[in-house]
Amino acid sequence: MKKILVLGGTGFVGAHVCEKLVRDGWHVTVPTRRRNNARHLLHLPPLTVLELDVHDEQSLTQAVVGHEAVVNLVAILHGTEATFQRVHVALPQKLSRACLAGGVKQVVHVSALGANAEQQEAAPSMYLRSKSQGEAVLRQAASGGVAGVGAGTGFELTCLRPSVIFGAGDQFLNLFAQLQKVFPIMPLAGAQARFQPVWVEDVASAVVRCVSPVSPGLSAHRPAVFELGGPEVFTLKQLVELSGQLSGIAGGRGRWVVGLPDWMGRLQARLMSLAPGEPLMSVDNLDSMKADNVTTDQCPGLAELGITSTALQPIAQNYLSNRNPEHGLTGLRMKARHR
Template sequence: MQSILVLGGTGFVGTQVCRQLVRQGLSVTLPTRRGGNARHLQHLPGVTVLEMDVHDEAALARAAAGHDAMVNLIAILHGNAAAFDKAHVVLPQKLARVCQAQAIGKLVHVSALGANDARPGQAPSEYLRSKGRGEAVLHRAAAESALDLTVLRPSVIFGAQDQFLNLFARLQAVFPVMPLAGAHARFQPVWVDDVAAAIVCSLQRSVLRQASGGAVRVVEACGPDVYTLKELVQMAGQFSGANGGRGRPVIALPDALGRLQALLMEFAPGPTLMSRDNLDSMKVDNIATGLVPGLQALGISPAHLEPIAREYLRRA
């Protein structure tokens, strides 16, 4: 395998994926709507940046021609049903057709923990329902073709450039208390470098064949430790030195007040920090089910959150 098309490669996870692919001596093509978004990656050897709209199927097919594999990292956390459908369902449909038309034999698709391709309608949020429908599209494509498919389902992803722990650290630098919706929701955070390594590993190894059609592997990408959201917020404050290293008091909001907080944040100016759909996602614990393989099946021993987060939050 020589050339990889990486969709969503300029983002938090995609940046690490591109860097790891380059270290493996692979060439990377990076489509992006704005070329400036890839400025931090253009210096890497073997990286080619294409300024284009990945939702334009004809343009995507032209970009994919001649590549051995594709990685899809495109996702949104906030939006209405149509926006989720466009990003998480319609785009995978286009990817399946492009893979078939361009004879691309391998696809790594990053989904989300809690998505269910067999019963997507049972998920509690539009985010997770759309993720499940997108997985189902690709599973059908693999069953009907020679497509080699890996679906990664990560829990919340942490790392030096994350918009999760860093966000809670920044908020505690400003506010004296932290009223928190969904405080008791549980997560199994995974390090961004481990997710990137899982993607690279999935591109480089074969997977078990089904009775007919292509090969499919579903992997739950989770770290070794489980935390409540409240515990993660407290750690973010402590590690970043807020309130003399004690962090701010975290007040768990009852459901009704939590939904009101999320509603207000949906309509607040600037980037959306929390939505009602996010709260709906937290109705199910964001932890490994154990029903499918974890990172260990790819030869990856997932890193613990605390020593890594302590270091980058202290520096920030």
């Protein structure tokens, strides 16, 4: 049976990816710091959970041995420049060396719209610059290897750049819906930023297509870069309004969403970043939104992978109208994890 290692397999996107890979005939290995984090995946045979720290290069190198392919889904949205570098750049460096040493044939790296390995410093935020640098690291290893470690061998690399990802259990539409249950008015920074939301199931399908030997669209693009977006483009304000309407807030009208001027939005983001726990928004998020989060005509997309992109509203209405961000199959997984 084909074996694949999925970094970040316990997360929102990762759970969907693992399920589809298992259905496609792969034996999936998921590394995680704590085995308990993967309880919602244990119903998927054949799937193996490894308890290890993927940032430990020795452990990572041992983990990739015997796997034909690796998927990297590890990412963060908030942090300092040092933490972005650790997760988005240093980890791909370690992963590159591990894959070359272990003879891995394929690597699928989930990046982000706005990343550009060829123009790394042109990106407007720490997040996008680090994502660009991570792509560049992997591309170098794929094309010729790393000096002293499998030099000249390389591996097949596919980079996927999704727009914001939605689906039951997401931390995007669900978050805005929950906030509108608390606040009578929604002051919003970056209200006119443009997004092309893509369904988590479509992203997961794209990952599976990229490790399929007969997948359309891959042979003409090596290293392959695909931009993943849904069929519609929305402003952030429209998405916030839609989340309130679909979740039935104020009788289906949603809250009044007030776009903030840039200086006020940045002040709001700074205050939010000081709150305990994971911030809702940071100044770096606002910097990322200076670039439209939409697909371009410079890269192939879902259609070239044989996937028809799914519209947001019918899917979002299903889980938001239930007023339960854990609705559906993902909800069953999450409930299993907490038993």
